[in-house]
Amino acid sequence: MSHRHSRRTALKLLGAGIAAWWMPHLSVADSGALLRKSIPGGGQLPVIGLGTWRTFNVGRDPQLLDARTEVVRAFFEHGGGLVDSSPMYGSAPDVMGYALDKLGKPDSLYTAEKVWSPAGGSTREQIADLSKRWGVDRFDLVQVHNLTDWREHLDVLQQMKADGEIAHVGITTSHGRRHDEVERIMRERDIDFVQLTYSITHRQVEDRLLPLAQEKGIAVIANRPYDGGHLIRNLKRRHEVPAWAAEEFDCRNWADFLLKFIVSHPALTCAIPATTRVEHVIENMRAGHDPMPTQATRERMIRHIASL
Amino acid sequence: MNGWQTYRLEDFIPFTPEVYWRLLERINEAFWPLHVLAVAIGLTALLLALRGNRRMALALLAPAWLTSGILFHFIYYAELNWAAPWFGWGFIAQAALLLALALFAGSGPRKGIPKGFRPGSAQPSQWFPCLAIR
Numbered sequence: 001m002s003h004r005h006s007r008r009t010a011l012k013l014l015g016a017g018i019a020a021w022w023m024p025h026l027s028v029a030d031s032g033a034l035l036r037k038s039i040p041g042g043g044q045l046p047v048i049g050l051g052t053w054r055t056f057n058v059g060r061d062p063q064l065l066d067a068r069t070e071v072v073r074a075f076f077e078h079g080g081g082l083v084d085s086s087p088m089y090g091s092a093p094d095v096m097g098y099a100l101d102k103l104g105k106p107d108s109l110y111t112a113e114k115v116w117s118p119a120g121g122s123t124r125e126q127i128a129d130l131s132k133r134w135g136v137d138r139f140d141l142v143q144v145h146n147l148t149d150w151r152e153h154l155d156v157l158q159q160m161k162a163d164g165e166i167a168h169v170g171i172t173t174s175h176g177r178r179h180d181e182v183e184r185i186m187r188e189r190d191i192d193f194v195q196l197t198y199s200i201t202h203r204q205v206e207d208r209l210l211p212l213a214q215e216k217g218i219a220v221i222a223n224r225p226y227d228g229g230h231l232i233r234n235l236k237r238r239h240e241v242p243a244w245a246a247e248e249f250d251c252r253n254w255a256d257f258l259l260k261f262i263v264s265h266p267a268l269t270c271a272i273p274a275t276t277r278v279e280h281v282i283e284n285m286r287a288g289h290d291p292m293p294t295q296a297t298r299e300r301m302i303r304h305i306a307s308l
Numbered sequence: 309m310n311g312w313q314t315y316r317l318e319d320f321i322p323f324t325p326e327v328y329w330r331l332l333e334r335i336n337e338a339f340w341p342l343h344v345l346a347v348a349i350g351l352t353a354l355l356l357a358l359r360g361n362r363r364m365a366l367a368l369l370a371p372a373w374l375t376s377g378i379l380f381h382f383i384y385y386a387e388l389n390w391a392a393p394w395f396g397w398g399f400i401a402q403a404a405l406l407l408a409l410a411l412f413a414g415s416g417p418r419k420g421i422p423k424g425f426r427p428g429s430a431q432p433s434q435w436f437p438c439l440a441i442r
Binding site: 090 | 327334
């Protein structure tokens with residue numbers, strides 16, 4: 001990600017604004033600017049990223065490789081930045097390499113990878129292998145996957161960051177696991193990012209971890225925004241989006257409802273929904289646009305989901 | 309919230325159903341028309357077992373397990389699941405055991421349906437070799 005991109009984005013937004021004034025029907029898709037949030041060390045990230053767990057593990061299937069490339073294309077065409085993967089996600093890093101080879105590497109690309117167990121002196125080797133698979137010179141962010149061997153991994157990652165080999169260092173957890181340990185690492189170690197599960201139905205992190213992230217200036221990535229897909233599938237199947245949500249924050253669908261809830265939290269930097277479908281990635285990206293719900297509306301959203 | 313109860317079964321499956329069905333489709337396309345041979349071998353093994361020639365039946369099943377272990381787990385499934393080679397080694401071990409049984413088990417044909425294949429007396433594990441026939 002570069003400052004050159006910020007200028008380019010500003011020009012694009014200016015152009016989009018002129019187009020919307022000149023051709024009002026074009027403004028229907030994106031009612032406001034794609035929200036960006038600051039990250040440690042300067043720079044900003046679009047609030048909607050792209051997860052790859054399960055969805056990008058397609059092996060060497062040529063048909064599915066091309067299909068996922070179209071998802072990545074749509075993601076970047078709609079202003080996407082952060083793509084998150086892991087060596088635990090099977091062929092997902094190779095699929096990202098394939099897509100970036102086909103599409104080129106957009107300036108907005110922010111690469112987020114992970115290292116995992118067993119460490120055993122393999123941190124640098126794991127990162128080198130993943131760089132080759134993605135076809136990138138270096139990663140913007142390397143996270144310790146689910147805190148595995150985190151002491152050894154973090155020592156190496158922080159040295160790599162000091163040497164300029166990676167830009168940011170982080171840790172991850174999911175499903176609400178090991179929050180005490182996450183909190184201790186956030187307090188005691190110098191990390192830039194924490195990735196955790198946060199959604200309208202999984203809000204345990206609101207009590208301690210999100211306030212701590214704000215206090216320490218740690219960027220937060222929310223995984224499982226749709227609870228592994230169950231939440232949005234059930235809502236789409238059984239319920240209509242409430243009319244008041246459209247009036248209060250231009251909420252057009254359940255993706256808007258669920259993602260805007262997440263990224264409107266002041267501590268949140270980015271949510272990373274995963275999908276295999278182009279129409280869904282476009283829907284997700286639109287959810288990152290203003291307007292966002294206010295604190296009072298967020299509370300109403302929680303009550304509404306609990307009432308269903 | 310640290311327990312295993314936070315996991316769903318799908319948390320252990322690192323790909324979508326679409327990807328798995330496509331994998332099987334690709335394998336079927338790549339190996340057609342060997343399916344005919346596989347079915348013929350399977351039926352022959354069954355017939356041999358029913359006629360009491362267990363050693364030959366086991367000897368025919370061994371390559372099916374070996375082929376599934378190497379082609380499916382090591383080559384195709386390993387694209388999707390880092391644990392696939394472990395399953396592959398399990399299949400190869402099963403092939404070796406079947407072969408050893410074919411070579412060293414009690415010899416001589418038996419009349420009638422072998423004990424393990426009689427309705428009501430079969431143990432699930434005795435049918436596992438059939439899984440290797442796709």
